[in-house]
Amino acid sequence: MLEIRNLHATVDGREILKGIDLVIHPGETHAIMGPNGSGKSTLANVIAGREGYEVTEGEVLFDGKNLLEMAPEVRACEGLFLAFQYPVEIPGVANLYFLKAAVNAVRKYRGEPSVDAMDFWDLVQERMELVKMDESMLKRSVNEGFSGGEKKRNEVFQMAVLQPRFAVMDETDSGLDIDALRVVADGVNALRGPERGFLVITHYQRLLDYIVPDHVHVLFNGRIVRSGGKELALELEEQGYALYNEEPGRARRAAA
Amino acid sequence: MSSVAPVVQNPFRQQFAAFTADRREPDAIARLRREGLDRFASLGWPTRQQEAWRLADLGALAQIDLQRPADALVDAGILPTLDLPAHRLTFVNGRFAPGLSRLRELPGQALIASLGQALLTHPERIEPHLERLPGLSQHPFAALNTAFWEDGAFVYLPRTTVAETPLHLIFHATGDDIAVYPRLLLVLEDGAQATVVVEYRGKGRYLNAPVAELQLGAGAVLHYHQVQEEASQAFHLGGVRVRQGRDSQANLHLVSFGGQLARTDLDALLDGEGASCVLNGLILAHDRQMGDYHVRVEHAQPHGSSEQLFKSVLDGQARSVFDGMIHVRPHAQKTDARQSNRNLLLSKQARANANPRLEILADDVKCGHGSTTGFLNPDALFYLRARGIPAEQARTLLVHAFANDSLNRIQLTPLRERLASSLADRLALGNIEEQ
Numbered sequence: 001m002l003e004i005r006n007l008h009a010t011v012d013g014r015e016i017l018k019g020i021d022l023v024i025h026p027g028e029t030h031a032i033m034g035p036n037g038s039g040k041s042t043l044a045n046v047i048a049g050r051e052g053y054e055v056t057e058g059e060v061l062f063d064g065k066n067l068l069e070m071a072p073e074v075r076a077c078e079g080l081f082l083a084f085q086y087p088v089e090i091p092g093v094a095n096l097y098f099l100k101a102a103v104n105a106v107r108k109y110r111g112e113p114s115v116d117a118m119d120f121w122d123l124v125q126e127r128m129e130l131v132k133m134d135e136s137m138l139k140r141s142v143n144e145g146f147s148g149g150e151k152k153r154n155e156v157f158q159m160a161v162l163q164p165r166f167a168v169m170d171e172t173d174s175g176l177d178i179d180a181l182r183v184v185a186d187g188v189n190a191l192r193g194p195e196r197g198f199l200v201i202t203h204y205q206r207l208l209d210y211i212v213p214d215h216v217h218v219l220f221n222g223r224i225v226r227s228g229g230k231e232l233a234l235e236l237e238e239q240g241y242a243l244y245n246e247e248p249g250r251a252r253r254a255a256a
Numbered sequence: 257m258s259s260v261a262p263v264v265q266n267p268f269r270q271q272f273a274a275f276t277a278d279r280r281e282p283d284a285i286a287r288l289r290r291e292g293l294d295r296f297a298s299l300g301w302p303t304r305q306q307e308a309w310r311l312a313d314l315g316a317l318a319q320i321d322l323q324r325p326a327d328a329l330v331d332a333g334i335l336p337t338l339d340l341p342a343h344r345l346t347f348v349n350g351r352f353a354p355g356l357s358r359l360r361e362l363p364g365q366a367l368i369a370s371l372g373q374a375l376l377t378h379p380e381r382i383e384p385h386l387e388r389l390p391g392l393s394q395h396p397f398a399a400l401n402t403a404f405w406e407d408g409a410f411v412y413l414p415r416t417t418v419a420e421t422p423l424h425l426i427f428h429a430t431g432d433d434i435a436v437y438p439r440l441l442l443v444l445e446d447g448a449q450a451t452v453v454v455e456y457r458g459k460g461r462y463l464n465a466p467v468a469e470l471q472l473g474a475g476a477v478l479h480y481h482q483v484q485e486e487a488s489q490a491f492h493l494g495g496v497r498v499r500q501g502r503d504s505q506a507n508l509h510l511v512s513f514g515g516q517l518a519r520t521d522l523d524a525l526l527d528g529e530g531a532s533c534v535l536n537g538l539i540l541a542h543d544r545q546m547g548d549y550h551v552r553v554e555h556a557q558p559h560g561s562s563e564q565l566f567k568s569v570l571d572g573q574a575r576s577v578f579d580g581m582i583h584v585r586p587h588a589q590k591t592d593a594r595q596s597n598r599n600l601l602l603s604k605q606a607r608a609n610a611n612p613r614l615e616i617l618a619d620d621v622k623c624g625h626g627s628t629t630g631f632l633n634p635d636a637l638f639y640l641r642a643r644g645i646p647a648e649q650a651r652t653l654l655v656h657a658f659a660n661d662s663l664n665r666i667q668l669t670p671l672r673e674r675l676a677s678s679l680a681d682r683l684a685l686g687n688i689e690e691q
Contacts, residue, residue, distance in 0.1 A: 048642050051634070076644035088639040092657025101653065102643035109644065141657075142639075158643065 001026050001063055001197050002047075002166055008057035009046050016042040018222035019058070024166075029198040031208055031233065034219035035241040040201045041085060043219070044170040047199075048082035049075050062166070076102075077109035081164035083155040085171040090142040095154070096124070098142050099161055106162065127160040131187045149180035156187035166197045173207035185210030205237035220244040268296060271324065272403060282379050288387050292402030299396040308394065311577050311609055312519060312548060317491045322463055325349035325434040332356055335426055336455050336485075339670040342424040343368050349429055350406045350436035360421055365414045368423060371439055372407040381412055385443050389469050389497040391523025391552070397465040398495035398521070401437040405467070408439030413448035415473075422451040422668065431460015431487065438466040442480075446473035446501070453481045453671060457514070461489040468496045472504035474528060479507045481671060485678070486514035488545075494520045502528030502557075509666050510537040511675060512547045513682060519548035519577075526553070526560040526588075537566040538662040540682055541574035541606075548577040553595075555588040555621075564595040567662050569655055570606035571683075579611040582625070586617040595625035600658045602632065602651075652683050 002024040009017040016039045024030050034040050046053045047060060049072035060067040067075060090098070104114045128135065131153045143151050152172055159167055169188065173181055188198065188211050200211055208216070208230065216232040217224045218241075225244055226232065272293050276286065301318065302309035328348050335346060335356060345368070346356035352370035359368060367378065375382055392398040409425050427438045444450060456464055464486060472478055486492045492515040500506055512518050524533050539547030553562045568576035578597045599608030610627040632654050640650035659679055666672040 050638050050642075071647065072638060072641040073644050073646050073650075076642055082642050084639065084642075088633070088635045090636050090639065090654070090657065092660050093653060098640070098643070098653075101645055101649070102640075105644040105646060105649070162643065 002199070003061040004058070005061075006058035007043075007046070007055065007060060009042060010054045010056055011042065011052060015056070016222055017046065020219075020222075020224060022217065022224065024197045024199060026165075026197055027194040028215065029192060029200060029211065029213045030215045030217065031200045031202065031211075031213035032217050032219050032224075033202055033205070033233065033236055035244075036203070038219045039222045040203075040219055041170055044082060044085075044168050044199075044201055047168055048072060048080065073105065074109070076162075076164075077106050079165035081159050081162060081167040083152075083159060083167060083169045083172050085174065087143045087146075087151040087155055089144045089146075091144050093142050094139055095142050096138040099124070099158060102158070102162060123161060127157055130160050130190055131157045132183050133157050148175040149177065152176055152180065152184055153187075156184050160187060160191060163191070165195065166199075167191075168199045168201065170201050171203060172200075173202055173204060181207065182210060205233045208233045218244065268293065268400065268403070275324065275404060281375060282383065284383050285375065285386070289403045292387075292399045292404075296396050296399040296403060299394065299399060302396055308550065308579075311575070312517065312546070314517070317463060317517065320433050320461070320463070322435040323433050325351070325429070325436055326432075327351065328430040330356070330428055330430065335428065336457070336674070338422065338424050338453060338668075339674075340422065342422045342453075343419075344424045344426070345370065345409050346426045346428065347407060347409075347438055349434060350408075350427070350438045352407050356426075363417050363419070366417050366419065367410065367412040369410050370407055371405075371410040371441060374410040382410060382441065385469070385471060386441055387469075389471065389499045390525060391497040392467070392495045392521055395495050395521050397493040398467050401439060401465050401467040401495070404435070404437045405439040406437065408441070408466075411440075411442040411450065411452070413444050413450055415445045416447035417445070418449040419451070422453060425452065425454045427454070427456050427464070427466065429458030429462045429464055429486075429490070431458060431462050431489075433461055435463040435465065438464070440466070440468040442468070442470045442478070444472050444476035444478060447475045448473065449477040451479040451668065453483065453668065456482070456484045456486055456492060456494075458487045458490055460487055462487070463491045463493065466494045468494075470496065470498045470506070472498070472500045472506055472531075474501040474503060476501065476504045478505070479667065481509045481666065481668065482511065482520070483671075483675065484510075484512045484514055484518055484520070486518060488514065488516060490515045492518040492520075496520060496522040498522070498524040498533070500524070500526050500528060500531040500533060503530040504528060504532075506531075506533045508533070508535050510535070510549065512537070512539045512541075512549075513678060515545065515547075517546050517548075519550065521550040523552045524554065524562070525556060526562065527556050529557045530559045531557065532560065533562040534665075535562070535564040535566070536662055536665045537564075537578075538659060539568035539570075539576045540659070540679060541568065541576060542571035542682070544573050546575045546577070548579075550577070550579045552581040552583065553593065555582070555584045555591040555593060558587065558589045558591070560588060561592040562594070565662065565665075566597045567659065568599045568608055569602065569659055570599065570608060571602040573603070573605040575607045575609070577609045577611075578627070579613075580625070581613045581615065582623055583615045584618050584621050584623065589618050589620045591618060591621040591623070593621070593623045597625075597627040598658075599629040600632065600655065601629065602655070652680065655683055656680070
């Protein structure tokens, strides 16, 4: 469902992604691991369409459509979701209002009528349960004054309500204690299914104990240097990224 | 190099002679008018060399040969409503329009009437109050108003009278380069309470220079809303004087959406112990509009509190000015005075000017002020878009979030909702069609 071919991207003229190839099929969960500065978040932001990232080569197809030509909101309406590494605080916009606006934007894009108020409320109640979110968070402004854990839970909650077909989780585990991590992982796992794909970006192997991926890729210096099964994550946990850092030659051999 | 200053004829003197020729009113009032005219003559037409008018471009207004208004009829359908029972007084071109007004039953000795009519029936209630408040002494247009006001509203609530029904005052001007000088005189005696909504509107090009005088006795409570939605070519140069007695509460909401140049000067004097004043101002301006608040809050007695929040949302080449002074007299210990000015720029050509000032002559007070100006947060914009919300809608949502901080302080629900929807329309259109 997501095909990334030879993706090159620059930020402020500096090349960060140097030829990424990645294919994710429906029902698959892929993990991308890598050290700081390897390009993980750049990849997430390029997929979601954030300004300031210039794609200089290559393409990204979403169900065969050229994703890179779409505005961020169109990508979202097509069924793409980005769980932000740093969810943004939006004072003055209530969480529930925001969520309803998002749901209705997607429905409008699909040519469907606005969501029925009662149906929406039922869905919200059910999904709140999933991420063990307190009802009071709905009335508060989006992410304003939320703790780190609450922000990440709110991301998963939004995802659960919007029910995208493909989700990119950008370091959703960073800054979470183990309990919050479990809640977030349970939320993601509950949404996994044969029609839905996930790209889980993380620095740490820990998250992958809870969200067990089908495939693991190592991103280093703007390239995927190694791909494997879930056991690759464990190997990285033991050996660290130093392997790639110190001996790029060996890393290339390992990737081959 | 020396030059001889041209002798500037005060064009208003001639008009004044014609204006007063056929007026029959008490000598005291006629004297006030002459004093107003003399004050205007000594202040002169504002120039940009004067600090208080440095940022106001009155050139376009000075070019206009301002006319005395003719009687006009307007269709009731174009007037705003509050969607709740209200005492309604409508003024067209500064003159009372009984057919567009509706007065409901009033408690006891309370009086709500056209100022012109009340001056005939109850001069003894008006003379002690009209033009008696300090403030606006340097405001030339307030002086012109005192010289030329024809009508307006008179609200008199005796001791402990609570007007449950809001008072809705509509001032509509019909253009054709007229100058109108509406007047509001509101007297709340000790313990009286009122809710007032003043709406300034019109079509075409005109000058509206209203003056409102608000007197609050001890323990009086006023909720005052001034909604300026003048026509896009109009000039609005208004003044508000407030004097508060002991433990009185003034909640003053000022909304400025219309006009090519719209300025309100407000002087509030907290003249009794424990008086509290909340000032909530919002400007929305686009194209080449300019919105301006000049505010002076003077704490004269101890234990007073004042809170000012002034915000502006500026698009296109719009400009805003916030000039806010907090003055605390030596005697006014334990004053708690706050002032905040926040400006949101929606275009790179928009400009907000902030001039917050403190003069604190007492040594045991809490005073604070702050001012920020910035663009929409691009991260917030992307966050909304990444959830499927189109860029324009996301912008609108963020602007609303900014403005709602002001609008949400308005407790009168139908008015708050109408303003929110007017805000949305204006943001969506970029400019609003005239009625």
